[in-house]
Structures are given as structure tokens and as C-alpha cells.
Amino acid sequence: MAKLRIRPTLPLTLLHLFLLLLLPIGSLSFSPESPTDRRVLVLLDDLSLKSSHSLFFASLQSRGFFLDFKLAEDPSLALQRYGEYLYDALILFSPSADRFGGKVDVLDFVDSGHDLIFAADSSASDFIKSIATECGVDFDEDPSAVVVDHNGYAVSETDGDHTLIAADDFIQSDVILGKAKIEAPVLFKGIGHSLNAANSLVLKVLSASPSAYSANPSTKLSSPPTLTGSSISLVSVVQARNNARIMIAGSLDMFSNRFLRAAVQKAGSSIKYEKSGNEQFVTELSKWVFHERGHLKAVNLRHNKVGETDEPAMYRIKDDLDFAVEIYEWSGQSWEPYVANDVQVQFYMMSPYVLKTLSTNQKGLYHTSFKVPDVYGVFQFKVEYNRLGYTSLSLSKQASVSLFSLLTT
Known part of the structure; x- marks a missing residue:
């Protein structure tokens, strides 16, 4: 993480107070006495994600969150107004963004004590990957590489290239993932990352299996993959020294309605689950990120x-x-x-x-x-x-x- 920077806030004038009152009801509820995030800015590559990922968003709204959906390139974007933050947390579902419109400094936002959920995939831009690097993780430098697992893939009618993974190597932490055990594997399709060894604040929450590797599935391997086995993190979290929390996932599909509703069977297993572990996993992890627990x-x-x-x-x-x-x-x-x-x-x-x-x-x-x-x-x-x-x-x-x-x- 970049060094924390503390900025003095401007004194509130009557005009500032009037403008803050224009924010949605409940948007001022975040406080040390009620530390759960409430105002969340969601930046999307495409507004169709509001529908394709609606179950995840609905679970947040049912828990009292106000979600403000914007396109990542919107030129009117702003995280602050008159020195006051408009949001408590940020969700980045915009992996292909080359830049953000308006005034959005993600690292400054986190340095100021705010929380972040960050999802990438095979379309991830260098700009998005650079944000992840600053948070303590490194995605595979090969832009065509995705996570492949010929032993731990999810059984389907068309097994294909084994890039649809049934992952079940979870961090053993009740406070991060909740006390109820996640029985079904999590469906994952996307890119893997490694943890920066110099950053003691980042943790793997969902790891790949020992048989996984990161490569282009459509080409023959000419050299050993850079990322292999359980050293590949599929989902990681960071708790900064200022207690800001970050979730970094290499799969945007992992949050989708399709993956949340899908049945899952891991290759080599006779057990077929009627529903994947995705909904429980992303729900419980989001509770931790947004300070509903821990x-x-x-x-x-x-x-x-x-x-x-x-x-x-x-x-x-x-x-x-x-x-x-x-x-x-x-x-x-x-x-x-x-x-x-x-x-x-x-x-x-x-x-x-x-x-x-x-x-x-x-x-x-x-x-x-x-x-x-x-x-x-x-x-x-x-x-x-x-x-x-x-x-x-x-x-x-x-x-x-x-x-x-x-x-x-």
C-alpha cells in the first residue's frame, strides 16, 4: 500500500451542509459508532452488469447499503465534494477501464480509510492491474493468461479448456468468511495473481489447487508458467494499517447471477451441489470488507x-x-x-x-x-x-x- 496520507478537511459552511443534505437518505450514517459502510459507488464497464450481477447487488441493498451505479468513464465522477467524501466504499466492476472519468483516485480513497471491492478478468487493462499492484497483488503479466486446472475444473456438458474452476481452498477464518462452513465449491473463471511478499497485510482467501497454472489455454506451453499451483490466489483481501479493507478477485463472473445460481460438481468428485458456494462466499466476504464483522x-x-x-x-x-x-x-x-x-x-x-x-x-x-x-x-x-x-x-x-x-x- 502507498503511504497513508492524511488530509485536513475543509470546515463546513451552510452551503456545504445544504449540499450534503441532498445526498440519499441514510448516506450520513457511517460513523465510529456505526462503522458499517453505507454509501457505495459502483463503477461498471457496462450498465448491463446491473442486471447480470443483480443478485449480488440486491444482497447489499437488502442489508441497508445505498448503491450508486456509474459508468467508469463518466466524466462527472467524483468521490469528494468540498473536502467531504460522498461514499464510504467503492466497487470496481470495470476491468477493461483504461482510466476513470472525473476525479477518482482509488488509492487516495483507500488511504483515507475507505473500503474497496475490486474484480478483474481476462479483459483487465494495465491501468486496472496497476491498481492491484499498489494494493499488494500482481496479476499475471501475460494479457492472454487465465487460470487453468485440468484436475480441479468444474464438470459441465462441455468441459472445454478447463478454465471454469471449482475452487474450495478457503482461508480458515470465521471472522472473514463467517462461522457457517462453505460446503459447495466456488465457480471461478478468470485470472490469477500472486501476493507481494513484502506486503504482510495481504492474505489469500481463495487459492487455486496444486494442479492449477496460469497460461493461455489456446496455445501450447513453450516455457513453465510464471504462476502455478496453490501459490495462485484467486481472491485476496487486504486490511490496511488504517483499517481500510480491500477485496481483490480475478473473476467478475464469480459475482454473476449465472455463477451464483449454478449447480457445481468438481472433477473427480461424485458430489453434485445444486447450488455453487458463490453466493455464500461473496456475501460473507462483502460483510467483512464493509465492516459488518470483525x-x-x-x-x-x-x-x-x-x-x-x-x-x-x-x-x-x-x-x-x-x-x-x-x-x-x-x-x-x-x-x-x-x-x-x-x-x-x-x-x-x-x-x-x-x-x-x-x-x-x-x-x-x-x-x-x-x-x-x-x-x-x-x-x-x-x-x-x-x-x-x-x-x-x-x-x-x-x-x-x-x-x-x-x-x-
């Missing part, structure tokens, strides 16, 4: 001497203290207690002098007690929490430690 907040960080309730101006060395913080997870509708056994606090000055795993009451409260170290100076209570699929937490509070107790003994 979004944490920490509040009420506090500390005090054991037996007291007020926060002291200063601790003395070897004082006994209590520390507590509350952590909640957004359910898509409300804040619920977050329950985990791996939240820690550091009592920190240049390096951690105390590192404690916090206990929880299962209702959102995390707490511990410890003795102030035999060192005086300015310390910090620090909670740094990073767990796969969850927004990261980083909070701190300063506390001074005095040598006073030694002078009185």
Missing part, C-alpha cells in the same frame, strides 16, 4: 492503585495497581462484547517493563493487576492488538512513576 473498538482505558478508584497523578515504585479496558465488536447492528484470551497490556518505557495478558469478564471488560517496577520515570500503558481478520487496536495512556517510596524507607 470491527473492534476499545474504550474506557483506566488505571488506579489497588483499593482506590481514581486515577492517580503519579505512582510510586512497587505500588500495586489495577488496569482495565473495554473492548467491543460490531455485529453489523450493535456493539457486542468481544471475547478473547490474547489481549495484552504493556507497561512501557523505551521497552516493556511489564507485559500482562488481560483477563476478561466475558462482557467486554479486560483487566489485570501488577506491581509497579522498581524504576522511576514516565511510563505508558500500551494495548497493541492485531488478530487475523479484525481491525487493529492501538491505544496508550501515560503514567509517571516516582522514586518517593525509596526516600521514605
Whole structure:
């Protein structure tokens, strides 16, 4: 990801407020207290995608999203007005676009903390591929290459070139894909990508099988393919350091009504599913991308001497203290207690002098007690929490430690 840039917003004038009120009802609902995205700009290569992919769009609308459909080349496109963002998230279903009309800077949008669903296919332009590269993935440089799998293809009346794949190698993460297991394979037809090894923020969500490779299916291989086996990612996600989320898929068809409704049988398997796993997969993954799941907040960080309730101006060395913080997870509708056994606090000055795993009451409260170290100076209570699929937490509070107790003994 490009380095995050923070831009000051312009103060709202009465005119700005009036113009913002012209936005659709509910468009101002995104806030730290309600972190789910609501206003989504959908950029299309062709408006016919509104019909061919209507089931996916309808699932978003049924969950309360406002979708604004535009052609990618529309010269009136804008993500901001008077320094205020008009949208919370962006869906790019425009793989062949050579540029965007109007004023659309996708990377700046993500750097500002907004979310992105990005689908490419064999028509993907260099411009679209370059956006993916900035997000931490690299599509095959061969413009004619698609993912081929002679063992993991989807059985059909005309098996053809085995570019219609039945993929079932999912990331093992309930927070990203939901708690209900995806039983049926996902139908995928498109291009593969690799992950940038230098980018620790990008994860494979759906991988190709060990027998897959990326090449032009209509020509004989003259050299080994660049992308092979399970190193090929079909769908990846990124959670940026500012907690913006990105989904990158190499198949636009994967979201289509045809693939969502289709039966699927993987080559070599006797099981035929009446419905592919596509609808469950794209629905659950979109919930994660749009912060309906896996979004944490920490509040009420506090500390005090054991037996007291007020926060002291200063601790003395070897004082006994209590520390507590509350952590909640957004359910898509409300804040619920977050329950985990791996939240820690550091009592920190240049390096951690105390590192404690916090206990929880299962209702959102995390707490511990410890003795102030035999060192005086300015310390910090620090909670740094990073767990796969969850927004990261980083909070701190300063506390001074005095040598006073030694002078009185």
C-alpha cells in the first residue's frame, strides 16, 4: 500500500451542509459508532452488469447499503465534494477501464480509510492491474493468461479448456468468511495473481489447487508458467494499517447471477451441489470488507492503585495497581462484547517493563493487576492488538512513576 496520507478537511459552511443534505437518505450514517459502510459507488464497464450481477447487488441493498451505479468513464465522477467524501466504499466492476472519468483516485480513497471491492478478468487493462499492484497483488503479466486446472475444473456438458474452476481452498477464518462452513465449491473463471511478499497485510482467501497454472489455454506451453499451483490466489483481501479493507478477485463472473445460481460438481468428485458456494462466499466476504464483522473498538482505558478508584497523578515504585479496558465488536447492528484470551497490556518505557495478558469478564471488560517496577520515570500503558481478520487496536495512556517510596524507607 502507498503511504497513508492524511488530509485536513475543509470546515463546513451552510452551503456545504445544504449540499450534503441532498445526498440519499441514510448516506450520513457511517460513523465510529456505526462503522458499517453505507454509501457505495459502483463503477461498471457496462450498465448491463446491473442486471447480470443483480443478485449480488440486491444482497447489499437488502442489508441497508445505498448503491450508486456509474459508468467508469463518466466524466462527472467524483468521490469528494468540498473536502467531504460522498461514499464510504467503492466497487470496481470495470476491468477493461483504461482510466476513470472525473476525479477518482482509488488509492487516495483507500488511504483515507475507505473500503474497496475490486474484480478483474481476462479483459483487465494495465491501468486496472496497476491498481492491484499498489494494493499488494500482481496479476499475471501475460494479457492472454487465465487460470487453468485440468484436475480441479468444474464438470459441465462441455468441459472445454478447463478454465471454469471449482475452487474450495478457503482461508480458515470465521471472522472473514463467517462461522457457517462453505460446503459447495466456488465457480471461478478468470485470472490469477500472486501476493507481494513484502506486503504482510495481504492474505489469500481463495487459492487455486496444486494442479492449477496460469497460461493461455489456446496455445501450447513453450516455457513453465510464471504462476502455478496453490501459490495462485484467486481472491485476496487486504486490511490496511488504517483499517481500510480491500477485496481483490480475478473473476467478475464469480459475482454473476449465472455463477451464483449454478449447480457445481468438481472433477473427480461424485458430489453434485445444486447450488455453487458463490453466493455464500461473496456475501460473507462483502460483510467483512464493509465492516459488518470483525470491527473492534476499545474504550474506557483506566488505571488506579489497588483499593482506590481514581486515577492517580503519579505512582510510586512497587505500588500495586489495577488496569482495565473495554473492548467491543460490531455485529453489523450493535456493539457486542468481544471475547478473547490474547489481549495484552504493556507497561512501557523505551521497552516493556511489564507485559500482562488481560483477563476478561466475558462482557467486554479486560483487566489485570501488577506491581509497579522498581524504576522511576514516565511510563505508558500500551494495548497493541492485531488478530487475523479484525481491525487493529492501538491505544496508550501515560503514567509517571516516582522514586518517593525509596526516600521514605
